[in-house]
Amino acid sequence: MMEIPINVDVMEIVSSFTRHKQHGAFMLNGNNAFTNIALHQPAMSPIPCLTPSPYKTHRNISSDSSLCLTLLDPSPVLSLSSLQMEGEGSVASNKLINDGNQEAEVRKGPWTMEEDLILINYISNHGEGVWNNLARSAGLNRTGKSCRLRWLNYLRPDVRRGNITQQEQLLIMDLHSRWGNRWSKIARQLPGRTDNEIKNYWRTRIQKRAKQSEPMDFRSNVEACPGSSHDDGVNDQLSHPAEEQSIVGGGGGGGIQLPQFPCAEFTEHIWTLEDLWLMQSAADDYYMI
DNA sequence: AATAGTCCCAACCGCCGGAGT
DNA sequence: CACTCCGGCGGTTGGGACTAT
Structure with a gap:
């Protein structure tokens, strides 16, 4: 796995991001595919991350437009084989199932950042649905159900985080x-x-x-x-x-207006840091009520 | 600082209904 | 009609996070 220290302008490239317990991970929307990049150096003057923040641990990202990132996987499309699955065999339990002549491992338990990226990447390119096929095609050793659940409950861009108001x-x-x-x-x-x-x-x-x-x-x-x-x-x-x-x-209709996140199609909307700031202030305004 | 108890939630399981064959 | 597959749903739980002592 090649590591290439690079400096990037977050304002230009950040389309969405997830964060992991150990390091931030930005998903860059280049060439209609996400690239796995880990944030190695949480910088100064942090701002609170808003959404989508799939991972529980709350970390800060820097408001610095220039961050030191390390490119972990330069290939535009991630494949499971090219990734080292985090905590494999330790956190998630694996089950052997008989798939014709060959046995395939079905992973269970917590999703890793790499799996998340693969799933997001695949859905951003092919759309969701037919989950069993999706799981196979994406190269995820997960059940379709598991993929569906992960996407709907956690990875969808319009999932709101934060306390119930x-x-x-x-x-x-x-x-x-x-x-x-x-x-x-x-x-x-x-x-x-x-x-x-x-x-x-x-x-x-x-x-x-x-x-x-x-x-x-x-x-x-x-x-x-x-x-x-x-x-x-x-x-x-x-x-x-x-x-x-x-x-x-x-x-319409005078319902309670919550801040709306730019949750359109992944492929159509590029999230920028400005978006996050706007969302943050909108959310702050709302929750002050 | 260490330990115990509690809280919280991500992810699993089993069941059901609809669609297709 | 019977069977299989799939998506969706509600219930449950393991374990990490948090809090109290």
């Missing part, structure tokens, strides 16, 4: 009172939030509080929340996926 909490409780544990249905009303996230939030926070018999008088607040009518007719409308409009941040 009070408005969102009220909406979740309201919708749950109507629909029960229909997490995916509820999630469709909260742009950028995943069913998994809402489900976790419900179980760890709301359910816990309910068990502690903490009175939760949210109905009156919910009533005042635009788009959260308890009218059954509205429920019916919301039940049709094609007609489902997001209650939070949805288009």
Whole structure:
């Protein structure tokens, strides 16, 4: 693996990024493919990273437009064979399955940065869907289900990170009172939030509080929340996926306006550091409410 | 600083329904 | 009709992160 120290202008090239526990990783949108680049030197005057920040550990990236990056894999399209899988055999458990004459390893457990990059790279070029084929074609030793879950819950560019806001909490409780544990249905009303996230939030926070018999008088607040009518007719409308409009941040109709991330197609939108700054300030403004 | 307890969430599992054959 | 494959969903849990002592 060749390491080429380079200096790059982040303002020009950063289209999106993920971060890993040990080092930042920028995905550069050059030649319609991502290149694996690791940030070796977190520089001075850090700014908080906003989104998408798939990895739990919160790190800072520098506002310096010029960072010292090291090119880890100069090839435009990543292939699994060219990568050293991080923590292979230690963190993730592997299972042997019989695939015809040849045995293939199906990786399980936490996704590595390299796998993420491969998945993002593949979807950015070929689109999503037919997940089993996708997993095979991309060279990922993962099940289609695993790839789908990783993409939908974590890697999609429009996945929102950060705490559930009070408005969102009220909406979740309201919708749950109507629909029960229909997490995916509820999630469709909260742009950028995943069913998994809402489900976790419900179980760890709301359910816990309910068990502690903490009175939760949210109905009156919910009533005042635009788009959260308890009218059954509205429920019916919301039940049709094609007609489902997001209650939070949805288009038109005076719903709560959340900051919108530039979440269009990977291939069509280049995220710049300016985008991140704008998102950051928009989010700050919103969460100050 | 070390340890124990708790919290949180990413990712798995099993089930179900729809589409295709 | 029966079977297989796939996508989607809700429930569960292992383990890292965090907090209290």
